[in-house]
């Protein structure tokens with residue numbers, strides 16, 4: 001009998017629902033919240049309210065697009081954390097209510113596990129997936145981690161950021177350049193036209209496999225401040241070169257630690273995940289890094305890099321097969337690593 005899992009994601013500013021049959025994606029509906037654009041960042045209270053409005057139509061649409069009935073569902077997987085508590089409460093409460101009404105199992109999913117496992121979403125029966133153990137560079141707006149993935153339910157963090165995440169470095173530097181939130185995709189677009197060797201920013205010297213991005217942010221800020229004193233139009237005149245130089249520096253920081261990690265933990269496959277893995281420069285750098293070392297690179301389709309429920313459903317499917325179930329009294333959690 002086939003296993004049909006509904007995934008629900010509401011940890012930040014995307015309300016998403018997806019249906020997977022035996023790991024094959026039948027639908028993946030995402031309602032992105034535009035309301036935050038005017039504020040230069042996600043406003044938690046507004047996010048919760050938007051999730052509340054979106055959750056019923058998004059779930060209904062995911063079930064409709066999948067061509068199944070809600071009575072056909074085997075189980076419901078939902079993101080329990082980490083994320084914004086008010087946002088998580090919407091998805092968690094909805095998932096619990098639906099599971100009770102359908103009398104089917106409920107599975108709680110760690111959002112970070114879901115990003116790491118996004119490579120197992122099959123778009124058709126033939127889709128290939130990674131082999132364990134593999135290494136995952138998880139780079140998003142809230143996290144930057146090097147994870148050793150031993151099995152779908154056994155992951156070890158080898159290193160992680162001690163301050164800002166890679167996505168924050170993109171977004172905060174973009175903000176001082178006057179670009180809209182989130183700035184990552186704008187930097188990516190501008191960088192394609194710029195000279196990446198033009199500007200030099202500080203790089204961290206953190207021992208081990210941990211990351212740090214706050215020094216780069218400060219150094220970027222100081223460069224802009226000093227140059228603007230000499231020429232008030234400095235930023236507008238040098239947008240592309242600034243973006244390209246910033247992107248190059250972030251990539252160098254990411255690759256430097258990954259290089260150390262594969263020396264310590266030789267693996268045959270490396271995957272990337274999280275919003276920053278949508279970045280063209282990062283994708284190319286990882287592909288080159290792996291090609292040079294004879295390592296298989298798993299670069300996700302762009303639609304699976306940012307928050308989506310298909311990754312929650314696949315992580316839920318693994319947990320379901322492993323016999324894991326969520327209890328109704330389990331509350332969402334704002335913080336946790338992996």
Ligand code: KG4
Nearest residue numbers: 140141142167182184188275276279306307
């Ligand atoms: O995984 P994600 O959707 O969720 C959070 O962690 O919240 O990641 C969002 C992050 C943002 O910082 C955004 O700027 C970044 O991913 N991002 C990018 C690109 N697309 C999204 N950063 C650089 N280049 C991109 N193309």
